[in-house]
Amino acid sequence: MKLYYSPQSRAVRPRWMLEEIGAPYELARVQLGTDTKTPAYLKINPNGTVPTLVDGDLTLFESAAICQYLADRFPDKRLAPPLGTPARGLYYQWIHYAMSGLEPPLVTIFLHTINKPEAERIPVLVTEARAQLQTVLGVVEQAVLGRTFILGDQLTTADVMVGSTLVWAQMMSLLSDERPATSAYLARLASRPAFQRAMSD
Numbered sequence: 315m316k317l318y319y320s321p322q323s324r325a326v327r328p329r330w331m332l333e334e335i336g337a338p339y340e341l342a343r344v345q346l347g348t349d350t351k352t353p354a355y356l357k358i359n360p361n362g363t364v365p366t367l368v369d370g371d372l373t374l375f376e377s378a379a380i381c382q383y384l385a386d387r388f389p390d391k392r393l394a395p396p397l398g399t400p401a402r403g404l405y406y407q408w409i410h411y412a413m414s415g416l417e418p419p420l421v422t423i424f425l426h427t428i429n430k431p432e433a434e435r436i437p438v439l440v441t442e443a444r445a446q447l448q449t450v451l452g453v454v455e456q457a458v459l460g461r462t463f464i465l466g467d468q469l470t471t472a473d474v475m476v477g478s479t480l481v482w483a484q485m486m487s488l489l490s491d492e493r494p495a496t497s498a499y500l501a502r503l504a505s506r507p508a509f510q511r512a513m514s515d
């Protein structure tokens with residue numbers, strides 16, 4: 315397997331999965347905006363983004379899809395609950411929530427406070443995104459309260475998706491002390507050797 319990767323990007327998610335799984339893989343480091351826009355790279359990922367996973371004849375983009383695929387490809391690692399169970403339903407819910415609940419306000423805040431040139435930043439979008447983020451973080455806080463992982467005692471891909479997205483919130487100092495269960499949850503995830511290897515550079 316080959317993972318096209320750039321540090322501090324969404325490619326950390328499948329890298330964390332691969333480290334949890336312990337399967338051999340090749341890490342192909344690419345420079346965003348240059349390597350990812352070459353015709354050769356656009357052939358495997360027409361978006362010109364990371365991550366991309368190549369596994370034999372299969373080429374996948376979209377971080378959540380790659381993580382779900384990896385969980386299914388290595389079922390003995392128990393990174394996905396059994397199909398058709400209530401836990402599997404909650405697993406899907408939290409993976410989608412990471413992508414469509416947590417990610418969008420964090421991306422807006424990142425773009426309009428850090429990434430874009432000052433002249434292009436739109437403060438009202440940041441105000442709206444901060445409010446939206448508080449609601450979403452409140453939902454996560456309740457979900458992890460009294461639990462080791464988001465589904466219970468077992469780490470799953472849902473934790474990789476939610477946890478890796480919460481890292482962005484932490485990096486932007488958006489996780490306040492008012493979310494003690496979330497902070498403790500993230501600290502638990504961050505103490506895992508696989509997480510540390512995935513975030514090492």
Ligand SMILES: N[C@@H](CCC(=O)N[C@@H](CS)C(=O)NCC(=O)O)C(=O)O
Pocket residue numbers: 322323324325346347350362363364365375376377378
């Ligand atoms: N929805 C995609 C988004 C991928 C994405 O936008 N990746 C960013 C890095 S986090 C990227 O490659 N940006 C470079 C660019 O857009 O040129 C996923 O989750 O994989």
